[in-house]
Amino acid sequence: MGKVKKATRKFNQKHLKGELERRQKNKKAQQLHKRREQRSKRAGGGGGGGGEDSDAEQFTGIDEVDDLAEFAGSSIKGVDEDPARFMQSDSEAGSDGDSSDSENIASLLKGDDGSGDDDDDDDVAFASADGGGSESEGGSGSDGGSGSDGEDEEETFKRELEAMKEKDPAFFKFMKENDPEALKILEEQGSEDEDEDEDEDEDAGAGSDAEMGDDAEPDSDAEAGSDAEADSGTEVTAEMLGAWEREITGGNSIRALKGLLLALYAAAHMESENDGGRGSSPYRIRGMGIFNKTISTAIRVVPKALEHHAPVANGKVARTSKKWRVVQALIKSYLASLLELLRQMSDPAMIQYLIKECDRAAPYFGAFARPTRDLIKELLRQFGSGAADDGVRVMALLTLQRVVAAAPQAGVVDAALKGMYLTYVRNSNVKTLVSLKAIQLMRNCGVELYGVDAKASYQHAFVYVRQLAIHLRNSMQLRSKESFRAIYNWQFINSLWFWVEVLATYCGDRAEDKPELCDTLESLVYPVTQVILGVARLVPTAKYFPLRIHCLEMLLRLSAATGVYIPILPMAIEVLESPEFLSRRPTKSTLKPPVLDAQLKAPKEYEHTRVYLETVLEAVFGLLADTIASQSVRIAFPEWVVPAALQLRRWRKRVGKSWTRFSKQLQGLLDKIDQTARLVQQHRAKVDFSPSNLAAANQFMSTTSPDSTPIGVYAASLRKVREQQRAILIEAEAEGARPAAASASASASASASA
Structure with missing residues (x-):
């Protein structure tokens, strides 16, 4: 490579950055101008095409942008606290301290660009941890400045130094010799970590005599041993456990309680001590029999003793008692041992047992900030663990409460x-119906936790x-394709x-059980509805019919529960009026019907096939029946349902011959609509109030359940069939997973023996 000219070097130093920015702005302006021309052509009828690529550029929800922008730039009403405190690091807020927690939930969700295949869009990862202050406050990930930029740069520099030390030791040595100032940060970080470890040892109640409390009775067993015995530790026996x-x-002996807690601490840290870890306990555990007996004895005896002393x-906990100064170190030691045992266990039954003991000790955890934070982190870890069963998740939720x-x-x-919300988001990527069931359980648990505090839940x-x-x-x-993938993924949905x-x-x-919580959260119904409508209409192509069905189900659930009217029928009928049904002939296929509950878009082999479109029609007809049934006891039902009934009759007349089975099903739906309309008219003929009396109009047919009307009975029957089909599919998936696991283990053992 030749020598760089002096003029080039000057240009690079003084003008290169500005020239690159100018070119980037010009490129963005050209792209914007091109998009505006395309939109104007489509508005004038010159779009043509009609293929999937042209459909992907269409967007019918642009009207929602202004509403979303207004909400995105708003602030929490009636709250004095700074919302940025919700974006603190997990080390401050008590969430996980793992590397995944440094992600930014307010940054754009990114997809798997490495494969280049659209079929991987569903596996897009959701940036789900805490951060997010800049985008939440500024409205954009790049525009909204954050006050912690200096700290972020320092953390990034530390990580780069650590990576350089591992990957390029020669260059690290060169830096150490020529620029030692740059490495001081890394050394200071290491010393801070050591200080934190020492603090953890002190707070966890390592079990030394000084830590157990100066006011406690002297431990004659520990003092009687020689230095050699202290190094090796006194072996715990069954007789010692029985005596304690x-x-x-x-007699509620504090000396015996102290000895038992020291033995429990030794059992909890037995693995680390065997590996050369901390050996601060004067006792040693030998054998699983003594290990199990130590744990069972401590969990059976210690809570009652603590209840007596505190x-x-x-x-x-009454922290004003005379013995509090004596027993608080003992309580810390017991809590630290419980947490250590919970971290080590992998058996679901044992994990449930330990979580139950933590639940019994919840008042004692609440007396100390650090053990409480550690317990919340561990409960959330168990709650989001892929190996956790339903019992562990439910027990973790109850203990959190x-x-x-x-x-x-x-x-x-x-x-x-x-922590509950972020744990749910991290583990909400749906693969099968079985995983979807587990995610629904996690969601229900999270909803329960959000009912404990109205103000905090709203914030x-x-x-x-x-x-x-x-x-x-x-x-x-x-x-752009990347921006669509940021929305069309399971974590976002x-x-x-x-x-x-x-x-x-x-x-x-x-709502009646917790009126304060209802009044506080009610203002969020509208923005959530707007977001769902925008998501459903972002890419209105046949490939994403499953995602639109999920959005319709969300809107139906929200409208039916809260009583807020949401225009769901027009979006459902938009699916029926798609070119896939009206003008395009579907292709035949021998594939099995797809499971829309566990999909956001149609797999490539299912696109434009009859089996896929039939599955979509079944789901849409079920949603139509449920939506109409939810409004079937309203006083305006006969008039409200007329436009939808006309559109459905027009669709049946136009394409009914191509979809014979669904034409008959649609005729049954229309008959139930007519019967329900006549029923409402009969009740309406007996009222004695005017239309201006809104209170009486809202109480119209309030004693009649929507499920008891003709359309309600019809919708319930369809819903029951769908639930039975889903249960069969879940059972089939679970049974299919068990033989697959058995065959995998058999093949592994065969290869090992070979």
């Missing part, structure tokens, strides 16, 4: 709510719903499902 238990149950009143109620610290509720809901609106607004404006369930539960199903 008798002294504790008989009684619990109204779910909280107890901890939130018992802890007086201000940030506990925020840490629990935030978190507002921040995260606004972030979803920001993502959608950016996708509407950018209109399940996030919407989460907030729909929160609103439907506390503003509908249980």
Whole structure:
């Protein structure tokens, strides 16, 4: 390579950056101008085409952009706190401290660009951790500045130094010799980590005599040993455990309680001590028999002893008692041992047992900030674990509720709510119906937790719903393949499902039980509805009919529960009036019917096939029946249903011969609509109030259930058939997974023996 000219070097130093920015602006302006020309051509009827690529550029929901922009730039009403505190790092808020927690939930959701295949769009990862302050406050990930840019740059530099030390030790050595100042950050970070580890040892109750409390009775067993015995540790025996238990149950001996807790700590850290880890306990555990007996004895005896020395009143520990200074170190040691055991266990039954013990000890956890934070992190880890069963998740939820109620610290509720939502989002990628069932359970558990505090729930809901609106607004404006993938993925859809369930539960199903929570959250119904409408209409092509069906189900759930009218029928009828049904002949296929519940878009082999379109029609007819049935006891039902009935009759007349089975099903739906309209008219003929009396009109047929009307009975029968089909598919998937796992293990054992 030749020598660079002096003029080139000057240009690179002074003008290159500005020239690149100018060219980038010109390129964006040209692209914007090109898109505007395409839109004007389509508006003038010159678009033509009609293929899938041309359909992908169409967008019928542009009217929602202004509403989304207004909501995205708004702030929490009636709240004095800074919403940016919800975007703190997990180390401050009490969530996971893993590397995944440094992700930014307000950054654009990114897809798998490596494959280049559209079929992988469903597997797009959702950036689901806490961050997000810049985009939430500024409306855009790049425009909204953050006050922690310097800290972010420093953390990035530290990570780069650590990576350089591992990948390129020669260059690291060169840096150390020639620029030692740059490496001081890394050394300071290492010393800070060591200090934190020392703090953890002190707070966890490692078990030394000084840590157990100066006011406690002296431990004669520990003092009598020689230095050699202290190094090797006294071996715990069954006789020692029995003696401690008798002294504790008989006389509430603090000395015996201290010895038992030291043995429990040694059992909890047995693996780390065998590996050369911390050996701060004067006792050693030898054999699984003593290990199990130590744990069972401690869990059976210690809670009763703690209740005697530090009684619990109204779910909280009385910290003003005389013995509190003596026993608080013992309590910390017990809590630290429980958490350590919970981290190590993998058996679901044992995990449930330990979580139940943590639930019993919730008042004691609530007395200390750090153990409470550690317990919340561990419960959330167990809640989101892929190996966790339903019992573990439910028990983790119940314990979280107890901890939130018992802890007086201000940030506990925020840490629990935030951690629960982010854990749900990280684990909400649907693969099969079985995984969908597990995600629904996690969603129900999260909804339960969001009912503990009205003010905190509204603050978190507002921040995260606004972030979803920001993502959608950016996708509407950018209109690129990557921006569409940021919305059309399971994490985004399940996030919407989460907030729909929160609103439907506390503003509908249980509104009377928690009126304060209903009044607080009710203002979020409109923005959530707008986001769902925008998502459904972002790419209105036949490939994404499954996603639109999911959006219709969300709107139906929200409308039926809250009583807020949402125009669902026009969006459902848009699917029927698609060119796939009206003008294009479907291709025949021998494929099995797709499972739309576990899909967001049609697989490539299913596109334009008859089996795929028939499955879509079944789902749409079920949604039509459910939507009409939800309004069947309204006083205006006969007039409200007329436009939809006319459109359905027109569709049946136009394409009914091509879809004979669905034409008959649609005729049955129309007959039930007519019967329900006549029923409402009969009740309406008996009323004695005018249309201006809205209160009486809202109480019209209030004693009649929508499921008891003709259209309601018809919709319930369709719903029952769908539920039975889903149960059969879930059972088939579960049975298919078991033989596959058995065959895999058999082949592995055969290869090992060979």
